[in-house]
Each structure stands twice: as C-alpha cells, then as structure tokens.
Amino acid sequence: MSENILIELKGLTKSYGYGDTKYFALKDFDLTIKRGEFIMIMGPSGCGKTTLLNIIGLLDRATRGEYILNGENVANISMRRQAKLRAKKIGFVFQNFNLIEDLPIIDNVSLPLVYTGYSKTAQLKNASSALRRFHLQEKEYYLPYQLSGGQQQRVAIARAIVNDPEIILADEPTGNLDSRSSHVVMEELKAIHEEGNTIIMVTHNPALTVYATRVINMLDGQIDTDIKTVEDQNLPQPISVKIKKRKKSRRK
Amino acid sequence: MATLFRTHLRLARTSIKENRTRSFLTCLGIAIGVASIVLILSLMGGISNLIKNEISEIGSDLIVVRPNSTKDSVTSVIEELTSSNSFQNSSLSIKDVDEIKKLEDISAVAPIAISNNKIDSEKNNLSSVQILGTNSDFIKIQPIALHYGSFLNDENEEKTVVLGRTLSLALFNTINSTIGKTITIMGEKFMIVGVLDEVDKSINFDNIDFDNAAIINIKHLNKIAETAQIQQINIKAKNTDSLGQISDNIRNTLTNQKLGDQNFTVSYGDSIMHPASSLFMIVSGMLTLVAAISLIVGGIGVMNIMLVSVAERSHEIGVRKAVGASSRNILMQFLFEALILSLMGGILGLLLGYILAFILSTITPFSPYISWHIIAVTFLTTTLIGIIFGIYPAIKAAAKNPIDSLRHYR
Numbered sequence: 001m002s003e004n005i006l007i008e009l010k011g012l013t014k015s016y017g018y019g020d021t022k023y024f025a026l027k028d029f030d031l032t033i034k035r036g037e038f039i040m041i042m043g044p045s046g047c048g049k050t051t052l053l054n055i056i057g058l059l060d061r062a063t064r065g066e067y068i069l070n071g072e073n074v075a076n077i078s079m080r081r082q083a084k085l086r087a088k089k090i091g092f093v094f095q096n097f098n099l100i101e102d103l104p105i106i107d108n109v110s111l112p113l114v115y116t117g118y119s120k121t122a123q124l125k126n127a128s129s130a131l132r133r134f135h136l137q138e139k140e141y142y143l144p145y146q147l148s149g150g151q152q153q154r155v156a157i158a159r160a161i162v163n164d165p166e167i168i169l170a171d172e173p174t175g176n177l178d179s180r181s182s183h184v185v186m187e188e189l190k191a192i193h194e195e196g197n198t199i200i201m202v203t204h205n206p207a208l209t210v211y212a213t214r215v216i217n218m219l220d221g222q223i224d225t226d227i228k229t230v231e232d233q234n235l236p237q238p239i240s241v242k243i244k245k246r247k248k249s250r251r252k
Numbered sequence: 253m254a255t256l257f258r259t260h261l262r263l264a265r266t267s268i269k270e271n272r273t274r275s276f277l278t279c280l281g282i283a284i285g286v287a288s289i290v291l292i293l294s295l296m297g298g299i300s301n302l303i304k305n306e307i308s309e310i311g312s313d314l315i316v317v318r319p320n321s322t323k324d325s326v327t328s329v330i331e332e333l334t335s336s337n338s339f340q341n342s343s344l345s346i347k348d349v350d351e352i353k354k355l356e357d358i359s360a361v362a363p364i365a366i367s368n369n370k371i372d373s374e375k376n377n378l379s380s381v382q383i384l385g386t387n388s389d390f391i392k393i394q395p396i397a398l399h400y401g402s403f404l405n406d407e408n409e410e411k412t413v414v415l416g417r418t419l420s421l422a423l424f425n426t427i428n429s430t431i432g433k434t435i436t437i438m439g440e441k442f443m444i445v446g447v448l449d450e451v452d453k454s455i456n457f458d459n460i461d462f463d464n465a466a467i468i469n470i471k472h473l474n475k476i477a478e479t480a481q482i483q484q485i486n487i488k489a490k491n492t493d494s495l496g497q498i499s500d501n502i503r504n505t506l507t508n509q510k511l512g513d514q515n516f517t518v519s520y521g522d523s524i525m526h527p528a529s530s531l532f533m534i535v536s537g538m539l540t541l542v543a544a545i546s547l548i549v550g551g552i553g554v555m556n557i558m559l560v561s562v563a564e565r566s567h568e569i570g571v572r573k574a575v576g577a578s579s580r581n582i583l584m585q586f587l588f589e590a591l592i593l594s595l596m597g598g599i600l601g602l603l604l605g606y607i608l609a610f611i612l613s614t615i616t617p618f619s620p621y622i623s624w625h626i627i628a629v630t631f632l633t634t635t636l637i638g639i640i641f642g643i644y645p646a647i648k649a650a651a652k653n654p655i656d657s658l659r660h661y662r
Contacts, residue, residue: 059574059654080578087576098658100568102270112575114259159575 004232006166006198007033007056012065014051014221025051026062027221033167036235038193039200040209043218049202050171052218056200057090057169058082070166087115091160093170097152099144105155106131106140112163130158134188150181157188161197168192170201174208186211196236256581264589267561268596278550278557279597282637285547286601286630287608292539293629294609297621309395315487315499315520317352317506319343343515344482346470349387351509352487355501360389360488364458365470367480372436373423381419382465383437385473385480393486396462401431401446404469411472413442417450418463435466438476442468458484495520547633550597551641558590558645562652569649570657583650590642591635598634602627 012029015022025048033039041049054060055067058074067075074085091112092098099108110118110127118126131137134154144152153173160168170189174182182205190211193199201212209215213230216223268275307314320343349363365385371378391403404412413435420427423435427447434441451462473480489498499518507514562569569582577585609620 054655057574080580083573083576083578083581086574090576092574094658098567098571098574100571102266102568111572115256115572115576115578115581117255119255120258163576 004035005032006035006037006070007031008066008068009056010066010068012052012055012062012067014048014055014060015063024048024221026055029065029222031216031223033198033200034232034235035198036193036196036213036237037198037200038190038211038213039216040212040214041200041202041216041218042204042206042209043224047218048221049218053169053171053200053202056167057092058086083115087112088163089166091163091165091168093153093156093160093168093173095172095175097144097149097156097176099152099155099159101144104141104143105136105147108144108155109159109162111159116163126162127158130162131155134158148181149177150184153177153181153185154188157185157192161192165197167198167200170199172202172204174203174205182208194236256584260584260588261592263585264592267589268592271561274557275593275596278553278593279600281550281553282547282594282597282634283550283601283604285543285550286598286634287604288543288546289540289633290602290605290626290630291608291612292536292543293626294606294620294622295612295618296536297623297626298609298613298618301621302618312521313489313492313495314393315489315495315502315518317344317348317485317487317502317516317518319481319483320515320517343510343513344485346474346482348506348509349482349485351505352485352502355498355505357490357494357498358487359490360392360486362386362390362393362486363470363482364390364460364484364486365473365480365482366460367473367477369438369477371419371423371466373433375425376423378419378422382461383473383477383480384460384465384467385470386467387470389488390467390486393488394458396451397449399427399447399449401444403446404467405445406469411440411442412445412469413437414446414448414467415444416448416461416463416465416467419466420447422464437466437468440472440476442466442472458486547637551594551637554590554593554597554638555641555645557593558586558642559648561589562586562645562649565649566652566657566660569652570654570660573652573654574658579650582652583646586646586649587639587642590646591638594634594638594642595631598630601634602630 009029009031012026012031013024014026015024017023029048029052041052043049051060055062062075065075066073069085069089074082077085099105100111103111106124106127109130110123113123113126128137128140131140134157136151136154136158139147139151139155144155147155153176157173160170168189173189174185177185186208189199189201193211193213201208203209213235214226214228216227217225344363346363349361352358353361363386367383367385368380369383371381371383386404388404388406391398398414399417401414403414415423415430417427420430424430424433430444430447432443434443436442448462448467470482487498487502489495499520503514503518506516506518510516572582572585573579606620606622613619
C-alpha cells in the first residue's frame with residue numbers, strides 16, 4: 001500500500017519576512033497524497049494554496065519541513081535536481097496558460113521534452129500525439145495568440161502531460177475561461193485523471209469540486225477541512241505505461 | 253548533450269531571426285570593429301609581404317646593420333615624429349663601413365644616410381627632397397636599374413648625383429637629356445651622371461622612396477648636411493651558407509670598434525623584414541588599439557541587447573524553468589545567442605574588412621594579405637567577445653526566480 005503514496009509533506013513551513021513582519025504562508029503543513037487522487041484545494045486568497053502548489057512543483061522551497069516525492073526526500077536537493085524532476089515528474093497548468101508567445105503550439109507542447117534529452121523527431125511525435133488527444137492537431141503551427149483561451153489552456157494541458165509526469169499541478173486552470181471552455185477543460189482533466197494520473201488543482205469555484213476525489217479547504221497556511229469523496233481502493237490506477245521512442249540520453 | 257547543443261543553436265537562431273533589425277545592428281557593431289582589425293592586419297601583412305618579396309629579389313645574401321637608439325623608445329619616437337631623420341643619434345659611422353669591408357666573404361658594403369634638403373635646378377626649386385648618401389657599392393646590393401647614365405663612382409672626386417625618375421621630372425620636366433646638367437644642393441653644385449628607372453616601391457627595407465630621391469656620395473653628404481647620419485649599412489655576402497658566421501664577424505668587429513658598445517643590430521634573412529622605421533610599428537599599433545576599442549564598444553552593444561532580451565523574455569524564462577529547464581540550460585541558451593550574434597558580426601566584419609582592403613589596394617601599392625592567421629584571430633576574438641559580454645546577461649537570465657518570472661506576464 002505504501003507504494004501507492006506519491007507525496008508526503010511533513011511539517012512543511014514557508015515563511016516570508018523577518019521579525020514583526022514575519023508571515024507564514026504555510027505552517028506545519030502535513031499532507032499525504034496517494035497515486036490517482038484528484039485533489040482540489042480551496043480557500044480564501046492568501047491562505048497559501050499557490051505556495052503549496054509551487055513547493056510541490058519544486059519551483060519553491062519550504063523554509064523547513066520534509067517533502068517526500070516517490071519515497072525520496074526532495075526538500076533540500078540541488079536546483080539542478082529540482083529542474084530535472086520538474087522536467088520528468090511534474091506537469092504544470094497555470095491560470096494564465098503561460099505559453100511562450102513566440103513559439104508555435106507544437107514547440108510549446110514539446111518544451112518539457114527539450115530538457116530531458118529527447119531527439120527532435122521524438123519531441124515532435126510526442127507533442128503531436130498529445131495535441132491530437134485534445135483535438136488540436138490542425139493547430140500545430142499556430143501561434144498561441146491565434147487560439148482561444150480554452151484552446152490555449154488545452155495546449156497547456158497537453159504540455160503538462162507530454163512528458164508523462166507523476167503528478168499534474170493546476171493553479172486555477174479555469175480562472176481565465178468562460179463556463180463553456182471551463183467545462184471542456186475540466187472534462188479533459190477528468191479524462192486524464194481517469195487514466196490514473198494524480199492531479200492537484202487549486203480553485204475558487206466550488207462547483208468544480210464534483211470532479212475531485214478529495215477536497216481540501218485551507219485557512220491561514222493550514223488544512224481546515226479534508227474530505228475524501230472516493231475511497232482509496234476505488235482510485236483509478238495507471239493502466240499502462242506509454243511506450244515512447246526515447247533517444248538515449250548522453251547525460252548521466 | 254549533443255541534442256541540447258543543437259536545441260540551443262536552434263533557439264538562438266529563432267530568437268535572432270525574430271528580432272532581425274536589432275540583431276543586424278548588434279552584429280554591425282561587432283563587424284565594424286572586426287573589419288578595422290582585419291583591414292589593419294591585412295595591410296600590415298601586405299606591407300611586410302612587399303618587403304619580403306623585395307628581399308627575395310635582392311637575394312638571400314643580404315646582411316643589414318642598423319643602429320639602436322640610445323634613448324628609450326618613447327623619446328626616440330617623439331624625435332622621429334618631429335624630425336625627418338629616422339635616427340638622430342646613429343651609432344654607425346663611415347669608419348664602421350670601412351672595417352666591415354675588410355672582413356672576409358663580403359662582396360659589397362653600402363651605407364645609407366638620409367637628409368632632406370633643398371634642391372635647385374635651372375628650372376625648378378624643390379624645398380624638401382630626400383637625399384641619400386651612399387657609395388658605389390649600393391647598386392650592387394639594391395636591384396635598382398639606371399634608366400641611362402652611370403651610377404656614382406667612389407674614385408671620382410667630382411660631385412656627382414643620380415636622380416630618381418620622378419625627381420628628374422620634377423626638376424627638369426624630363427627624364428632624358430639631364431646628364432651633364434648641374435643641380436644645387438645646399439649651395440653645392442652637383443653634376444647629374446644618371447637617372448634611375450622607375451622603382452615604384454615606396455615601401456622597402458631601406459625606407460627610401462627611390463623615385464623621389466637624389467643619390468650622392470656619402471662623403472659629400474656629410475659635408476653639406478652635418479646632421480645626416482648613417483641609418484643603415486647594407487652588406488652583400490659572397491655566399492649564402494655562412495650568413496650567421498659572417499654576421500657574427502661583423503658584430504664582433506663593430507663591438508671592438510666601439511669599445512664594447514652593442515648599440516647596433518646585425519640582421520639577415522626574414523628579420524630584415526621589420527620596417528626600418530619603428531614609427532610604422534607605432535602607428536599600426538595605435539590603429540589596432542583603436543580598432544580594439546571599437547570591438548569592445550561592439551561587445552557592449554551585444555551585452556546591451558542581450559540584457560534587453562533577457563528582460564523581455566522574463567516570462568519565457570519562467571515558463572522554461574517551470575517545465576524543467578535548469579539554470580544551466582537557460583544560461584547556455586542566452587550565452588549561445590550572444591555567441592552567435594558576435595560570430596555573425598565576426599564573419600560580416602571579415603568580409604567587410606577584406607572588401608575595404610581590396611578597395612584600398614587599388615589606390616595603394618600593396619595588395620591585401622589573406623591568411624588563416626587573420627581568420628583564426630577574428631574567430632578567436634569574436635568568440636571571446638561573445639563569451640565575455642554574453643556571460644553576464646546569461647547569468648542574469650539563469651538566476652531568475654521562476655515564480656517571479658511567471659508573474660511577469662506580458
């Protein structure tokens with residue numbers, strides 16, 4: 001059962017400032033996340049949702065505490081190792097999509113593969129199949145601004161899953177979208193989750209919690225409520241390992 | 253690693269293409285610096301090639317003795333700039349010439365003393381003409397031909413002069429039928445005995461423009477111009493095998509003669525090539541310095557543009573880092589961009605420099621000199637410039653915090 005645990009956070013604390021102005025974004029935060037969970041994190045602004053997501057995504061470091069990802073304590077690893085883990089194990093989806101404006105869609109999607117030693121052809125093949133999945137294959141050589149918000153967010157999701165990550169982190173992915181596009185994006189995320197992917201999503205919209213298997217309410221850097229709507233044994237598990245043409249990386 | 257290398261190259265290419273005008277202007281900054289260095293190097297190479305060719309024409313049996321300036325180089329350069337004589341205080345004398353003549357295996361010895369003086373003919377007056385004082389051996393060493401007439405004769409006590417072709421034209425408006433006429437140099441009358449063929453080599457190891465010179469015997473020159481000093485002694489050896497031995501002999505003889513003072517240099521072969529005047533070296537050195545400064549300015553341009561680029565692409569850096577780029581990846585991406593900008597500038601500058609050199613060669617006597625050395629120097633300096641001025645913006649890009657950069661949304 002323990003192998004099903006993907007992430008363990010123990011006593012995670014993140015503080016900003018010193019002395020009187022010291023402020024805790026996260027305070028002794030404990031959380032265990034199992035493979036296959038779809039977690040929604042809710043809470044008022046400033047409660048530390050995004051900080052939590054950034055720390056889980058290895059973009060930020062906790063002031064103290066333990067972060068065990070896949071059995072490995074990654075709280076204090078080097079920046080280089082962090083970058084490597086980001087490239088291989090983590091997929092990000094942002095509220096404002098964060099696509100690179102100057103690059104065509106397909107290059108945006110293949111971006112995580114650039115830094116993991118894939119050959120150019122393998123990059124394009126994988127990116128292309130990821131885009132096909134979101135019905136964007138005719139838009140491969142469009143630039144981001146030529147796409148609607150919903151399409152851009154689907155490109156961002158394609159980018160998040162293209163490297164077959166352990167975990168997908170979404171920071172208010174529907175925050176900038178109308179309800180119709182929101183629905184499409186959420187359906188896509190649901191489909192990804194049903195394939196056995198772990199998703200952690202921050203949102204303000206309570207209506208979206210129907211998609212989640214677990215809803216966490218945060219308050220002042222701590223967990224307020226933590227409700228599981230699906231039993232652990234009923235969580236979707238990875239069905240198959242995708243076979244990819246991977247160029248032998250010459251790096252260690 | 254190889255894939256990543258190619259990726260960086262591709263990224264740099266895209267980014268440079270996207271900002272075409274900006275990239276071109278930056279390249280131009282580097283190109284101008286490189287072009288001026290290439291121009292100077294190729295012209296300097298052209299000049300030493302000219303002298304090298306001349307020496308090979310003369311033959312490999314030439315030994316040259318030149319005085320060393322007794323003063324430190326800066327003062328002597330200033331003196332050179334302010335006076336017409338290359339060596340104010342020459343350590344060489346006619347006595348030295350006679351001593352060298354006594355040595356074995358030597359076929360001809362000719363001193364060179366130069367003075368700039370007024371020349372009057374019946375038709376024209378010229379205020380400053382290069383007057384070369386030497387002896388009859390000079391023509392045995394230097395491959396100059398007489399248009400007609402004869403060269404100087406040491407036995408002849410009469411005051412005779414041989415004119416350069418252009419000088420003859422300037423004085424008498426003709427190169428023919430000037431023999432037997434007299435000209436006045438500093439109040440002394442000289443009879444013309446010969447006119448030289450056109451030489452058309454204003455740059456040579458003697459530092460004499462033969463077409464515009466009057467050649468007289470050195471003993472007469474010493475009488476009319478006391479400041480004229482021997483600035484070079486040309487020596488022709490009987491055989492080429494023992495040049496080292498002969499020049500050692502000359503060195504020893506002169507050292508004895510001067511009671512141990514080694515204030516002269518004896519050179520043969522390629523080392524003669526160094527232009528007689530250190531002024532030339534100083535001028536070209538200063539030009540190179542100016543060119544180097546413009547190259548540095550070009551480099552600052554690269555740095556400036558890279559800093560702008562880093563600031564503009566903050567968001568891109570954030571995204572790249574979020575999806576897994578390490579700081580090192582980002583550093584390499586921006587360093588490559590700077591390097592490519594600078595190398596492109598280098599290539600452009602190389603072309604520009606050679607085009608300028610070719611244009612210049614059509615109006616000057618020397619031909620541009622193309623060698624792999626210059627190309628290697630160009631690539632080396634531009635690579636260095638790219639790295640030196642690219643590393644700071646690249647480090648700045650790499651050090652960006654991904655969370656802050658992502659907020660930096662355009």
